[in-house]
Amino acid sequence: xxxxxxxxxxxxxxxxxxxxxxxxxxxxxxxxxxxxxxxxxxxxxxxxxxxxxxxxxxxxxxxxxxxxxxxxxxxxxxxxxxxxxxxxxxxxxxxxxxxxxxxxxxxxxxxxxxxxxxxxxxxxxxxxxxxxxxxxxxxxxxxxxxxxxxxxxxxxxxxxxxxxxxxxxxxxxxxxxxxxxxxxxxxxxxxxxxxxxxxxxxxxxxxxxxxxxxxxxxxxxxxxxxxxxxxxxxxxxxxxxxxxxxxxxxxxxxxxxxxxxxxxxxxxxxxxxxxxxxxxxxxxxxxxxxxxxxxxxxxxxxxxxxxxxxxxxxxxxxxxxxxxxxxxxxxxxxxxxxxxxxxxxxxxxxxxxxxxxxxxxxxxxxxxxxxxxxxxxxxxxxxxxxxxxxxxxxxxxxxxxxxxxxxxxxxxxxxxxxxxxxxxxxxxxxxxxxxxxxxxxxxxxxxxxxxxxxxxxxxxxxxxxxxxxxxxxxxxxxxxxxxxxxxxxxxxxxxxxxxxxxxxxxxxxxxxxxxxxxxxxxxxxxxxxxxxxxxxxxxxxxxxxxxxxxxxxxxxxxxxxxxxxxxxx
Numbered sequence: 431x432x433x434x435x436x437x438x439x440x441x442x443x444x445x446x447x448x449x450x451x452x453x454x455x456x457x458x459x460x461x462x463x464x465x466x467x468x469x470x471x472x473x474x475x476x477x478x479x480x481x482x483x484x485x486x487x488x489x490x491x492x493x494x495x496x497x498x499x500x501x502x503x504x505x506x507x508x509x510x511x512x513x514x515x516x517x518x519x520x521x522x523x524x525x526x527x528x529x530x531x532x533x534x535x536x537x538x539x540x541x542x543x544x545x546x547x548x549x550x551x552x553x554x555x556x557x558x559x560x561x562x563x564x565x566x567x568x569x570x571x572x573x574x575x576x577x578x579x580x581x582x583x584x585x586x587x588x589x590x591x592x593x594x595x596x597x598x599x600x601x602x603x604x605x606x607x608x609x610x611x612x613x614x615x616x617x618x619x620x621x622x623x624x625x626x627x628x629x630x631x632x633x634x635x636x637x638x639x640x641x642x643x644x645x646x647x648x649x650x651x652x653x654x655x656x657x658x659x660x661x662x663x664x665x666x667x668x669x670x671x672x673x674x675x676x677x678x679x680x681x682x683x684x685x686x687x688x689x690x691x692x693x694x695x696x697x698x699x700x701x702x703x704x705x706x707x708x709x710x711x712x713x714x715x716x717x718x719x720x721x722x723x724x725x726x727x728x729x730x731x732x733x734x735x736x737x738x739x740x741x742x743x744x745x746x747x748x749x750x751x752x753x754x755x756x757x758x759x760x761x762x763x764x765x766x767x768x769x770x771x772x773x774x775x776x777x778x779x780x781x782x783x784x785x786x787x788x789x790x791x792x793x794x795x796x797x798x799x800x801x802x803x804x805x806x807x808x809x810x811x812x813x814x815x816x817x818x819x820x821x822x823x824x825x826x827x828x829x830x831x832x833x834x835x836x837x838x839x840x841x842x843x844x845x846x847x848x849x850x851x852x853x854x855x856x857x858x859x860x861x862x863x864x865x866x867x868x869x870x871x872x873x874x875x876x877x878x879x880x881x882x883x884x885x886x887x888x889x890x891x892x893x894x895x896x897x898x899x900x901x902x903x904x905x906x907x908x909x910x911x912x913x914x915x916x917x918x919x920x921x922x923x924x925x926x927x928x929x930x931x932x933x934x935x936x937x938x939x940x941x942x943x944x945x946x947x948x949x950x951x952x953x954x955x956x957x958x959x960x961x962x963x964x965x966x967x968x969x970x971x972x973x974x975x976x977x978x979x980x981x982x983x984x985x986x987x988x989x990x991x992x993x994x995x996x997x998x999x
Contacts, residue, residue: 630768635776
């Protein structure tokens with residue numbers, strides 16, 4: 431590393447990133463001065479093929495690593511492509527610091543090449559956006575970006591770096607900085623003892639309490655605390671899509687994912703009464719969004735609602751609630767202490783009945799889907815793919831899905847054999863992010879197997895990143911469900927309008943040849959009997975692998991939107 435007395439601003443940035451324990455930067459060489467300095471400092475560059483995908487890689491990395499992810503981009507069109515993944519990170523509460531080059535300081539507002547108002551560009555999709563103007567403030571601004579990303583409700587922060595500033599000599603910091611701000615959550619807050627004691631008393635006296643756990647439990651690292659609360663207070667738990675994996679779904683008090691998955695052959699069709707009959711609902715780390723509540727219909731208006739969230743604005747947004755503002759892990763730990771001071775006899779006396787009832791949900795679910803989960807004819811049912819994958823799941827494995835139907839097959843058909851990570855782009859649910867999310871997850875935890883489930887529609891957005899996966903030697907198993915259509919688009923238009931547009935059907939695409947052209951081994955599967963051995967041999971392969979599964983275009987997840995259509999079939 432260059433001596434601090436002679437280093438450039440770019441070299442100072444690299445040194446600050448090392449202080450924040452940044453080990454990986456997602457970039458495409460630009461800003462060149464920063465990336466050259468970062469690589470010289472030992473920071474690994476994972477070079478994406480397109481900024482949209484690079485931002486999603488950073489998202490996946492942050493969710494798994496517990497670190498603030500760093501993505502970098504050129505100004506102009508490259509910067510605009512960072513908007514979609516940063517918007518996903520903002521909605522999904524994922525901390526990312528984006529280092530974006532800007533035009534030289536004396537070229538602003540002169541129609542310089544690729545000049546654009548990047549402050550305005552990023553303000554709608556980031557918590558914090560700044561442009562550095564003077565070299566002697568670079569330490570302050572980098573630290574402020576990490577602080578903004580990792581504190582409170584996590585999210586993206588954007589720092590604009592003029593090209594000439596990066597080449598300028600760095601000035602000694604007036605007030606030297608030494609803290610590491612690269613891990614999240616940065617702060618661990620908790621509600622008052624009085625508020626926690628009151629909630630504990632309400633749990634103890636409730637007739638039918640339930641927990642609804644969201645993605646904030648994963649973000650806080652609160653899964654162990656939630657599991658302990660579930661066991662110690664004999665509380666049933668359902669999760670949102672993003673909350674999947676925060677509890678072992680084989681625990682007798684775990685009722686799986688609910689949300690909009692309440693159609694035919696769904697677990698939710700059986701488990702929904704559990705929340706509809708609740709008189710006490712504990713929301714933990716959830717935005718109570720549309721999909722997670724099936725259009726805000728599932729939480730009964732007669733129930734007492736208590737909401738644990740680090741973001742004060744989310745509490746009471748859709749359901750008036752008792753406020754427990756704080757970090758999920760810290761708050762659940764404190765709530766467990768408060769529950770230790772009350773009589774939980776009522777909770778424990780009802781446990782056996784609850785466990786039997788929840789077991790009945792799972793049993794009925796398995797019965798309802800048995801025909802499609804074991805179907806031996808083609809085209810292959812996605813439920814059969816999920817059934818074969820289920821037998822290979824371990825708690826250490828990471829399962830990633832693209833948006834739309836891919837996410838719904840994963841969260842609705844797989845059963846977590848322990849606390850584990852499922853990554854789905856549910857903030858904005860943009861197509862194409864499954865593959866880059868998986869690449870970022872693998873970079874964060876290289877020792878764990880990563881399986882990415884994507885549809886052919888979404889995969890078309892990210893084909894090029896197969897080369898990234900091969901070049902960076904990141905072994906990810908990609909399962910492409912190829913049904914030749916935009917499934918959700920076709921089905922939703924059919925339900926709403928009775929017909930669908932010409933964009934829904936694709937020409938035949940050979941994804942195996944695309945993968946092989948990128949150096950990734952691949953195979954096409956048309957016989958469901960070939961799935962088991964192929965999946966088993968591919969999950970722990972030393973290199974990347976793509977399996978193209980020719981699936982039934984008439985299959986769709988059991989969403990409530992299609993309940994009437996399925997009933998009439």
